[in-house]
Amino acid sequence: MKKADQITGALLLALSVYIALTGLSLELWWGDEGPGPGFLPFFVAVCLAILSLMLILSTLKKDNKVQGNVFSQEGLKLLVTIIGSSVVAGLLVNFVGMIVAMGLLAGFLVTFLAEERKIFTSIGMMVILPLVLYLIFRVGLDVPFPKGILGL
Amino acid sequence: MLETLSDLLYGFSVAITPINLLYCLVGVVTGTIIGALPGLGPSAGLAVLLPITFGIEPVSGIIMLAGIYYGAMYGGSITSILINTPGDSAAVMTALDGYPLTQKGRAGAAMGMAAFSSFIGGTVAIVAFTFLAPVLASAALSFGPPEYFALMVLGLTTLAGMTGDNPTKGFISAILGLFLAIVGLDLVTGLPRFSFGMMELYSGIDFIPVAMGVFGIAEIILASEEKVNMEGLKNTDLRWRKLFPTAADWARSKWVIARGTVLGFFIGMLPGAGATIASFISYGMAKKASKHPEEFGLGAIEGVAAPECANNAASVGAFVPLLTLGVPGSASTAILMGALMMFGLRPGPMLFERNPDFVWGLIASMYVGNVMLILMVLLFVPLFVRALLVPKAALNAVVIAFILVGAYSLNNSMFDVYLTIGFGFIGYFMKKLKYPGAPLVLALVLGQLLETSMRQSLILSGGSFGIFFARPISTVLMVIAFGAIFLPAIKNMISKLRAKNASV
Known part of the structure; x- marks a missing residue:
């Protein structure tokens, strides 16, 4: 510190x-x-x-009590992965559109963060989350999402 | 008095429309779930869900946000009690006796007591708020720019000086928030400041990407570092009958709740203090006044009642300076203030005159929301607990995607998305290096108003800073504000002197 x-x-x-x-x-x-x-x-x-x-x-001062490294290898790995994948998803928005990019991000994160990886959860997340986001933001709040090459 | 009651009745006519009831319910439910997630507290809940309220009527929006706020306040206690992992700092004290109660097989009683004492603390505080707020607001009508400037300085210095372990870092955080508030076109001259030629920065840095980054993304990364074992949730007996505390529990807790509520409300009104400190003091008081202080920490039911009634009363108390003076005293109320300004409403004494439907609708909805919260807890607690059994990775992934889409929906711009991610990154280091996030966000929200009121004051005085000390109210406020800056140093000096004397 x-x-x-x-x-x-x-x-x-x-x-x-x-x-x-x-x-x-x-x-x-x-x-x-x-x-x-x-x-x-x-x-x-x-x-x-x-x-x-x-x-x-x-x-x-001599009486500086707090010692040791506050950053762990594990923590920095999480930081880089979560921030990095979010940036990549942001960049992907221009190509595949907001909905698909967020689905990919959530699918990646749930796979990466999970203690036990289950293919079913990852795929479920990739399908259901974009649908929910679409319903809330696009349909409910009328936010014009950027569309990608897929037209989504 | 009568006028207040008729205003309140009018407020109920606004709050009890089906659509507003629905928004209140959605707010309470989502707030409770987010508050229960380890690491995410009321400020995170508000920041993450704020974008959903943009498209709706301001009064419905604020009713939902208020629901999220106290839902999250309660939600923090669920994981405190069941798995010894406080959802946020205001629920830390609840774990001290809540978790031992769970180990003793009394999880239901602890959850019930947390719900009932939250309800009592919250509701009594709302009653106090109902009658106090109009009086304070009319007193504040005479405030001019110097008083507002002094109030904002006071709010900032007390929050910066009191949050976190190291006051220097609290003040650094507040100053950085002020710096962020400066970015963009100067309101008076139209000159760009610190915008590096980027068009997106001309309109300034919005507080929402900052709050979503610092309280949302950064907290999720930090919470992912810690392995939380949710298994304990599976085996708790939360049948309906078990949620009601026994007569003996009530006998032990009734005075604790009464004291904690009054204390919480007043502490909540003070800038900088807030729910966490209220829960600490209330717990300490309950232990001191108890006939069995030795039972605290081992599963005393009043050890759950004390912090829970105080933190809910404090969260209501925090609305008083926000709505009557327009100066929030905590991170959550700063976010609420930012939300109000986005709705085109300027919190402060004029709000009571100009937008009575809004103010009284909100106040009435707080009564409704509290009733809703306790009914939901009593009826659906097992469901809430089930929601927490969803793998944490899935919940975190959902929240991150939600934050990014929410950031985009602010101005339909990817720039805000990257800003949010950037502040998530910065927020992680702030948290690790013990810089509190609350002063940063509060300073950012208040920054522009602070500069405007300072300039207006100095134009009034012909450029003399004496104006801040020429009027009684602003003088008192400024003196306390300066006191808050030097208090940590004075306290430090006194304790050193004491230590010296003791060693002689």
Whole structure:
């Protein structure tokens, strides 16, 4: 945790510098009219800089109790798979349409996440979920879904 | 008083239409199921299901969302009691005695007591809310931009300072939320800020993709890491008869419920505190006041009653600042506020004057929803438990697909889908590194209003910040807000001094 706090602290500090510079490039103050568009960004940057310095300083104290790595291999694998497959499904929407892409995503996720894989559950998910989504969002709420090459 | 009663009657005429009853029912049922899923609490339930309400009438939409909110509040207790896995943080205390009761074969009584005390806590709090809200709203009518600015600052600093283990991280989360709120065209000048030339960012970052990512996707990834054994659910005896607590249970719990309800309601009204803290304090109080404190943690029925009545009363109390002042104090109420604004309604004192059908319809629906919740629990608890036996992988896959389609339906744009996935990714790291998500979402929802009220105030004062300290109400609010910033540091200093004195 200590190292993670130092790294995030440094990243946030860098972000605050960027926000401050952008804030300064917009106008901070207008004569009598009070704050301009750059004022709040600049204020946010100053606060963020102070807080990230506090975070970094707190890791230097000796009594920093939290030790050890908070990230597990298993957890990161889950993160990459769930986020990655969601992005891929997003990209697939342009080709196969929303309904089919979500069916594929759900089918993949249920197979990947399940403790005991059952082909029946995976296929059931791929068929039933798109149908439910179609009924709720397309029919019920009239959301125009992108259609794919299959016309779905 | 009479006026309030006639307003309430009018509210019932809105809430008891068949369509609104149906939305209330759907909200309560889906809320209970989502709340029972490990990791997903009321904020997740609201964020995930919010898109469904876009196409419907605002009053029906908010009735459904309110149903999801307190359904999820109750749902969290089901898995707490049956398998010792709290659905969300407000149900953590319920597991302490709820699960030992299950082990003793009294799962039914624990579930019943959770339902009844939730119902009592919720309903009494709604009665208090009914009479308190109009008074507060009319007092708040005199508020100007400086008071609103001070109120929002107060809401943000208390929430940031009180959630999570490390106040510094809470404040970082709030500041990042403010930063996200700045993105887009400046309302006064029309200049783009931090939009990197992307058209999609000109209109700003919507809070819904952020909330769905941080509370939905990130929580699902985290919950998937943990292996939860749902097997225990299969063997519990939840026959109808078993759900009614015995006379002895009631005798032990009645004062606990009375105290917990009052406490929960008032804690819920405070910005930043909310249901989790209410349940902790209520449990602690019940243990202290009990004649058998040694039984707590081993299956004392009042150990289930105390946190459950308090967290439901608090969830109602949290509506008070939201509806009367327009300043939410928690992640869930921040999402509700965002939803109201999407419906084109601005929460705050004027809401009571301009949209009485909406306000009173909502209040009346909360009475109806609570009755519905307890009836459903008593009649269909075995069904809810069955729903949880569906493999967790399937439920999680459904929720993720639902989130992504919901994100798309916001503006019919894939950009929101990627934004949601991106915040799911960020949310995972936030959670792992102990940055609370609530201040981020609250700051994002309040950001634009905060900046507008600050600018309006400073235009009034000719650019002097003294205006925030020139009027009594805003002065008091600002002082408390600053107090909330420095409180953690002061507390730290005092405890260090004490430790020093003790060692001398």
